[in-house]
Amino acid sequence: MSVASGNILEVRDLQTQFNTLDGVVRAVDGVSFDLARGETLGIVGESGCGKSVTALSILRLIPPETGRIAAGSIKFEGEELTTLGEEAMKRLRGHRISMIFQEPMTSLNPVLTVGTQIAENVVRHMGVPWRAARERACEMLDLVRIADARRRLDEYPHQLSGGMRQRVMIAMALSCDPQVLIADEPTTALDVTIQAQILQLMLELKEKTGTAIVLITHDLGVVAETTERVVVMYAGRKVEEAPVEALFAEPLHPYTRGLMRAIPRLDIEADAAGTRPRLQEIPGLVPRLTQPIPGCAFAPRCGFATERCAVESPPLVDVGAGHTVACWEVDRVRASAI
Amino acid sequence: MSEQSTTERPVPEAPVLQVDGLVKHFPIHGGLLQRQTGAVKAVDGVSFSIARGETLGLVGESGCGKSTIGKTVLKLIEPTAGRIVLAGQDISALKPGAMWPHRRRIQTIFQDPYSSMNPRLPAGTIVGEPLENFGLSRGRETDDRVAKLFERVGLRPDAMRKYAHEFSGGQRQRLGIAKALSVNPDVIVADEPVSALDVSVQAQVLNLLIDLQEEFRLAYLFISHDLAVMRHISHRIAVMYLGRIVELTTKRTLFTQPLHPYTEALLSAATAPDPRRRQKRKHIVQGDVPSPANPPPGCHFHTRCPYAIADCKVIAPPLIEVAEGHHVACLRRPVGGDPGPLSVSS
Numbered sequence: 020m021s022v023a024s025g026n027i028l029e030v031r032d033l034q035t036q037f038n039t040l041d042g043v044v045r046a047v048d049g050v051s052f053d054l055a056r057g058e059t060l061g062i063v064g065e066s067g068c069g070k071s072v073t074a075l076s077i078l079r080l081i082p083p084e085t086g087r088i089a090a091g092s093i094k095f096e097g098e099e100l101t102t103l104g105e106e107a108m109k110r111l112r113g114h115r116i117s118m119i120f121q122e123p124m125t126s127l128n129p130v131l132t133v134g135t136q137i138a139e140n141v142v143r144h145m146g147v148p149w150r151a152a153r154e155r156a157c158e159m160l161d162l163v164r165i166a167d168a169r170r171r172l173d174e175y176p177h178q179l180s181g182g183m184r185q186r187v188m189i190a191m192a193l194s195c196d197p198q199v200l201i202a203d204e205p206t207t208a209l210d211v212t213i214q215a216q217i218l219q220l221m222l223e224l225k226e227k228t229g230t231a232i233v234l235i236t237h238d239l240g241v242v243a244e245t246t247e248r249v250v251v252m253y254a255g256r257k258v259e260e261a262p263v264e265a266l267f268a269e270p271l272h273p274y275t276r277g278l279m280r281a282i283p284r285l286d287i288e289a290d291a292a293g294t295r296p297r298l299q300e301i302p303g304l305v306p307r308l309t310q311p312i313p314g315c316a317f318a319p320r321c322g323f324a325t326e327r328c329a330v331e332s333p334p335l336v337d338v339g340a341g342h343t344v345a346c347w348e349v350d351r352v353r354a355s356a357i
Numbered sequence: 358m359s360e361q362s363t364t365e366r367p368v369p370e371a372p373v374l375q376v377d378g379l380v381k382h383f384p385i386h387g388g389l390l391q392r393q394t395g396a397v398k399a400v401d402g403v404s405f406s407i408a409r410g411e412t413l414g415l416v417g418e419s420g421c422g423k424s425t426i427g428k429t430v431l432k433l434i435e436p437t438a439g440r441i442v443l444a445g446q447d448i449s450a451l452k453p454g455a456m457w458p459h460r461r462r463i464q465t466i467f468q469d470p471y472s473s474m475n476p477r478l479p480a481g482t483i484v485g486e487p488l489e490n491f492g493l494s495r496g497r498e499t500d501d502r503v504a505k506l507f508e509r510v511g512l513r514p515d516a517m518r519k520y521a522h523e524f525s526g527g528q529r530q531r532l533g534i535a536k537a538l539s540v541n542p543d544v545i546v547a548d549e550p551v552s553a554l555d556v557s558v559q560a561q562v563l564n565l566l567i568d569l570q571e572e573f574r575l576a577y578l579f580i581s582h583d584l585a586v587m588r589h590i591s592h593r594i595a596v597m598y599l600g601r602i603v604e605l606t607t608k609r610t611l612f613t614q615p616l617h618p619y620t621e622a623l624l625s626a627a628t629a630p631d632p633r634r635r636q637k638r639k640h641i642v643q644g645d646v647p648s649p650a651n652p653p654p655g656c657h658f659h660t661r662c663p664y665a666i667a668d669c670k671v672i673a674p675p676l677i678e679v680a681e682g683h684h685v686a687c688l689r690r691p692v693g694g695d696p697g698p699l700s701v702s703s
Contacts, residue, residue, distance in 0.1 A: 065555035065556065065557065066555055180645045180646075181419075182645055183645070210418035210419055210582065210646070211418065211582065211584070211623060211626045211627055212418065212622055212623065212626045212641070212642050212646075213418075213645065214626065214628075215625070215626035215628075215641045215642075216641055216643065218628075219641055237555065237556070238628065239556075239630040240585075240627070240628030240629050240630050241628050242630075243628065243629065243630045243631055243632045243634070243635070244628045244629070244632070244634065244635050263632045264632050264633070267630060267631060267632050277557060278556055278557065279630060280560075281556045281557045281559065281560035282556050282559075282560070282585065282630060283560075283563065283583075283585040283586050283588065283589035283590075284585055284629065284630065285584055285585045285588060285612070285624075285627055285629050297564060298560035298563055298564055298589065299560065300557065300560045300561045300564060301557035301560070304525055304527075
């Protein structure tokens with residue numbers, strides 16, 4: 020049983036699909052990963068790789084009119100979520116699993132004070148009286164280091180800065196002591212100094228509360244500085260997973276390598292003449308997900324690709340120390356310079 | 358791996374764009390009669406210059422006025438005060454009609470090129486429009502020139518018949534670049550041109566911008582919040598905070614020897630794709646950026662600055678050249694002062 024194994028969340032062969040005018044989009048195409056108690060897991064990838072849809076699938080927030088979880092299993096503390104009734108799911112969301120989004124303004128209610136919004140969640144899930152819930156809200160605002168918390172309880176979202184709104188979202192998400200916090204691009208809309216504050220806050224709160232975090236981001240810098248383990252997604256599939264140090268020290272999937280070479284880096288010095296290496300482009304575009312992809316989804320853009328890559332999908336192979344990669348040519352990749 | 362020179366080369370000639378004491382205030386109206394009750398000092402006395410072939414980066418957080426500077430030098434909005442000299446001509450007071458012949462010289466690339474493209478026109482027409490507007494070519498000649506531009510920015514000429522929605526984000530940014538290039542400008546104002554792009558595509562666009570600069574000796578005013586992008590593309594960088602430039606120097610100096618406490622805070626807050634750097638994270642600057650409608654007196658940064666002294670609360674430090682080519686606006690950084698770490702004030 021998963022509880023014994025120390026995993027609070029186990030996702031297996033998740034497939035989430037959307038019906039569009041162009042056909043069925045396989046947004047998530049067979050993704051598996053585990054989340055250990057108290058762990059910070061990063062899910063990284065570019066737009067359309069399925070990272071957000073994976074998060075929404077875990078919370079069963081895929082709109083039923085257009086999408087569905089087509090296959091796979093999501094177990095939270097051993098309980099299967101894909102078949103759980105909506106009422107039970109509602110008791111779970113915002114309580115044992117909660118989520119924060121990129122743009123707090125769109126997830127906060129503009130006509131309710133932040134105190135009311137946090138307290139509402141506490142009343143719903145903890146069954147405490149309103150007064151106690153307000154106290155809890157005040158405590159939470161203190162916890163996320165909003166100065167003058169008691170006065171802020173009566174303010175509306177538009178009266179707060181972007182960084183403060185994200186703090187309120189974190190306060191709300193943590194108000195019922197969740198076991199899992201899913202953070203989808205939580206700092207992408209924020210300025211760098213505020214991003215640094217929020218990331219530091221999330222890590223401190225994780226230490227304090229023991230909440231496991233799934234951090235979804237496109238930003239390799241954020242991943243490197245906050246997570247313990249990383250899942251790299253491409254075109255709806257997991258292509259690589261590794262402890263964060265291993266992933267950055269020796270990325271093994273050609274896509275991961277491509278990403279790392281494509282980003283301008285602050286930590287790479289120019290040579291004596293001030294010349295910096297040219298950014299390495301990843302040629303081509305992300306494939307359309309309306310057609311089944313028989314081989315490796317990255318093959319058309321990959322410098323290592325062989326004929327086999329185009330027709331046969333590579334399995335995830337464990338190369339040791341918790342580092343798995345889905346690439347037929349991993350030995351050649353490993354032998355080449357990073 | 359191919360190398361390219363984004364070296365800190367000397368500036369040998371008169372600047373192609375010179376900005377002196379630029380001020381842009383936006384009035385705030387309030388009360389029953391909607392009288393002016395204040396002003397957002399979006400840009401509050403900013404001076405800089407850019408030479409041909411040079412990239413000046415403007416970096417800062419939201420609300421620091423960097424985009425307002427871009428719009429003002431493009432004369433999309435009128436400056437409140439100050440001088441803008443474009444290729445020797447003072448354009449700051451020119452009315453729209455008189456500005457028209459000069460518009461060709463300064464073009465822009467937006468963050469979201471899609472919103473600046475007519476969805477009903479084929480891409481070739483969009484890119485060719487400035488050529489026809491400025492009377493630089495007509496009909497078939499325009500088509501030929503547009504086809505060449507498409508090739509130059511890495512698009513297939515047969516894509517001229519496609520519509521904006523048929524292009525990916527990176528391809529649209531290429532279209533935006535082709536359009537800006539079409540009229541042979543001297544200066545391109547690029548406002549967050551790669552912020553909306555995925556990293557793999559961002560690399561393509563940055564490389565293209567650098568190649569085009571070398572080919573056409575373009576001057577870029579490059580506006581971004583992303584320090585890593587900035588460091589990659591800029592020759593010199595101006596750091597802005599609440600409407601003022603707080604530090605202006607070569608890229609190399611800025612990253613190896615930042616002098617302004619805000620620059621230090623920005624560099625410290627930036628993330629790097631290297632887990633080993635985690636432990637090295639220095640102090641994180643606390644608090645939010647104050648409102649530009651009501652900035653703190655003295656040095657705008659004093660409310661968040663660990664090194665602030667009593668004078669910082671009352672004296673607005675001027676931007677002075679403390680070492681060759683290194684301009685800083687900080688009372689604790691006098692001319693010829695020790696460039697080492699500042700002591701934290703109690």
